[in-house]
Amino acid sequence: MWKFWNPNTGSCLRTIDSGYGLCGLILPRNKYALVGTKCGTIEIIDIRSGTCIVVKAHGGFVRSIATIPDGDGFVTGIEDQEVEF
Numbered sequence: 001m002w003k004f005w006n007p008n009t010g011s012c013l014r015t016i017d018s019g020y021g022l023c024g025l026i027l028p029r030n031k032y033a034l035v036g037t038k039c040g041t042i043e044i045i046d047i048r049s050g051t052c053i054v055v056k057a058h059g060g061f062v063r064s065i066a067t068i069p070d071g072d073g074f075v076t077g078i079e080d081q082e083v084e085f
Helices: none
Strands: 002-005 011-015 021-026 030-038 040-046 052-056 060-068 075-079
Touching: 002 030, 021 060, 030 060, 052 060
Parallel strands: none
Antiparallel strands: 002 011, 021 030, 030 040, 040 052, 060 075
16 A cells, blocks of 8 residues: 655645555656556556556566656666566
């Protein structure tokens, strides 16, 4: 489960059910959150609506997510040293 917080008030803005998340990232412009899971999926969450698209990304645990410098994509990594763009 992921919770999104208002940093000014400390109040919870939204709670979204998720798989077994190991890492997370909010993309630039605060529109989407990404969650890398234990089962090898990436959850792409629309922060405003709360909808979630699940993409099978890897065969192992997704251990890391990072944005590409121009903000138009992201990179994921797993424990077997595989990287996906």
